[in-house]
Amino acid sequence: MRGIFTLVTDVTDRKKVEDSLRRSEERLRLVTDSVPAFISYLDSEQRFQFVNRHYEKTFGRKQEEFIGRHVREILGDDRYPIYKPHLEKVLAGNHVNFETRITLKGQEEEMRSLNVEYSPDFSESGEVIGCFVLRTDITARYQAESKIRQREELLRATLESTLGGILVVDSNGKLTHSNTRFAEMWSFPEAILSAGDFEVLVEFAASQLVDPEAFVLRINQLYDTTDVRSDTLRLKDGRVFERRSCPLIRDGIVDGRVWNFYYITEQVRLEEQARRHHDELAHVSRIGTMGEMATSIAHELNQPLAAVANFAFVIENELSNHSGTEKNAEFVASLARKVKTQVIRAGDIVRRMREFLRNVESHKVSSDINEVVSLVEPEARQRRVSVQLKLDNDIPKCRLDNIRIQQVVVNLIRNAFDAMSENDVNNRNVIVATTHNDDRFVEVSVQDRGHGIQFADIDSIFNTFFTTKQTEMGMCLAISRSFIEEHGGVQWVDPDVRDGALFKFQLPVEPEGNDFNR
């Protein structure tokens, strides 16, 4: 474009020293005509004094027809007002540059975008005596820019529509994109975002984290790599984000990183709840056996106590009957050592018992038995049992210690599975069903396809020491019964089922209007 100005300057010279340049006019015209731009000169009255050949095509007039005509006459009354203020400005001595669009009347109407430059022409005395006009077709550039703008808008819309908070940083550590959600998640002040300094952003975000060091360390580790990573961020306010990061690669070179942040607070909360639930279930399993443990611990404790009493008795006899001999002293000492060993052993037993003595209080809340039953599925899955749930969707609520009732169901499922261990793999499923026959009780049944229960055993099956298994003491059913009875319910085995076993228990329905502490 600079070359054109040079040409235009030559035109100025021509105006100043007309005679000497008349000969080069032909040559000049050739040059200006070959330039892919509209070049013209207007005098101070806005009349054309020079136009190049491109004007011919656009306005449908011959070059010489322009000379001496007013701009308004050439452009028409409708378009002249667009140019008028610019022309007045340039003729007041200012450089003017503006863009406009025109419709070319060719075979098809075509919108073209133009960049128009007006440069004032000053006389030696400083008066404006005319202006140089340079109009360049910027349609291609305009279209390209418009395409980029569209892409930019699409990108922005995409960024805004995602659920995560997004931050894009270039390789110089400058923020290039971020979405509204990102700003919201971290409560970024507008000033920090618009400054776009990544380090300031990181510092601001880190200050909100439980473990800021790990956060910063990960960023530094990743910055120049092409790794795609994700990690979990815990905020001081209890929220949890998942952070994913992937590199921005341009022409095979890492040119920044994209950071995504997702809210996973709820997900993490649910996972933790499930885990806590599972832990509590395991705890209840320990506690549930506590009654039985107490019995067996008492038995165990009696062993060292009996031994100690015996040793003490012998020591007493030795001391009163054979005291004073060297052999006697040695024997008594050995008995004393034996007493010590047994006392230490008794202490170990007591210590072990303490580990079982934890919170055993029952905690009943208004519950949906279906939910309580459904929650045993993970436990069942862990034990590779296929559990089929047949739930009564209309079931009334009960007041339950959910963990204990789950323990009952888990125990029954576990028993069912053990009873089916010799079955074909495809024939190992357990059906857990809920139902209610009236408004007083809900009923839960657990059915297996195992070896079943001998009729003679049915009465003793809930006794503590009954078991059809070798490995366990069969206490599960006894614990189940005590839990069910504690809820005011009953548990039994259906004696008419021949193919496998059908265990059932009933729990009382919660009285109406008793949901104040739900």
Added chain:
Amino acid sequence: MISIDKTPIIFVVDDDEGVRDSLAIIGESSGYSTRVFASALELLDAVDARHVGCVITDLRMPGMSGSRLQEALIQRDILLPVIIITGHGDETVSANAIKAGAVAFLEKPFSPEKLVDNIRRAIDLNLVQHKGES
């Protein structure tokens, strides 16, 4: 006449090593020779009808229980009196054991004096039984 020239022996059966050891020491300090076994089956391998003395056995043991051991001894015509000791106060089992001929049923922890009394009584009884046979 077969003279009872055999020394009475106390046969101790208990799966708990500490208790077993203490029972043996009590027996020996009372002046009897004592043999210990960790299970009922081990004892059954070691005794026969000619033995004189008594058996002290725990009730609950892995494998054969104390009351089953009592039955097995009767089946084999072994007249050794049986003293049963247990960690559980189980009245039914206790009554059955006494009915089946047990000399005593002691609940752990028991008084050693009482045990020694029962040992002496059992051995005396056994000596009389053998004398009667001969």
